[in-house]
Amino acid sequence: MPFRIGLTRDFLDPDGKVGWGDIGLAALDEADGVAWDFIDVVSGDIPPEAVRGYDALIVLTPRVTEDTLKGADRLALVARFGVGYDNVDVETCTRHGVVVTITPDGVRVPVAVSALTLLLAAAHRLREKDALVRTGRWEDKLAYMGTGLTGRALGLVGWGNIGREVSRVCAPLGLRQLAADPFADRDAAEAAGVTLVELDTLLAEADFVVVTCALTPQTRHLLNASRLATMKPSAFLVNVARGPIVDQAALTEALTARRIAGAALDVFEVEPPDPADPLLALDNVLLTPHAVAWTDELALGNGRGAIQAALDVAAGRAPAHPVNPAALDHPLFLSRKASR
Structure with missing residues (x-):
């Protein structure tokens, strides 16, 4: 048989x-x-x-x-x-x-590179600059300055299979790297130049917060309204993990009020999102259909x-x-x- x-x-x-x-x-x-x-x-x-x-x-x-x-x-x-x-x-x-x-070996590099792709796109305001060209607003580009990476803080929420690879691909970019993960290997983090901190510390200090942890009952809405409120007004959030790790309604409110600079999301609480979801109407969030690493x-x-x-x-x-x-x-x- x-x-x-x-x-x-x-x-x-x-x-x-x-x-x-x-x-x-x-x-x-x-x-x-x-x-x-x-x-x-x-x-x-x-x-x-x-x-x-x-x-x-x-x-x-x-x-x-x-x-x-x-x-x-x-x-x-x-x-x-x-x-x-x-x-x-x-x-x-x-x-x-x-x-x-x-299949962790299959996703490690592609997802880490996609996280960097979204981070760079958000930092350089790629979405808005693309729109300037398409709508004949070339001369407005002075109003859309990006954020450089050198000397800024990268905060990784989760430092497992994907988080470690994000650290590796970002190492040449001059970022100070922080990670929040209770299960992370401290010796490995130290060797990689990554400082392990508590999540609240990471959110308060990071200029770019990248979510790479697994979705579990403990991480569902890990980034809720109160935690999002601790982020810098100039900070960006990138999520390539799972949508429900972030309270999407709270994130939408924070983006709408410009309490953070922007976000880049490959994942959502409900997939696909409702076309009427207010998140989709915002100009300070870059969205991809859970396929940026494909x-x-x-x-x-x-x-x-x-x-x-x-x-x-x-x-x-x-x-x-x-x-x-x-x-x-x-x-x-x-x-x-x-x-x-």
């Missing part, structure tokens, strides 16, 4: 082609004893009938819920294409002996990571980067792995 791998159909464009380009599917075609196809789910909850008979799922945006796993007797792995896994009920997967993996590099890196996790399980090996390592010792997972 082949090891069956199902990919959610939201990888495909309306013409039935992989919209991401090369995500490494050739490795599945070349693997012995493996069969794969796309399951007929593009959004919402993955129904249980869609996953029966599969040993592994590679998931983009559809949700894996408790109902998804009903009757999924063969399922051993949910491989998330990316690092966010808020669309996967990890606790339920662990109870059912299903390992959940992510490049050929990210697509292939994420694809290879998720596919390798599936191939590892198919070969009876433990996959890399599990978010619920306890599931690796679950009798159901061990029995499925042993049967390969």
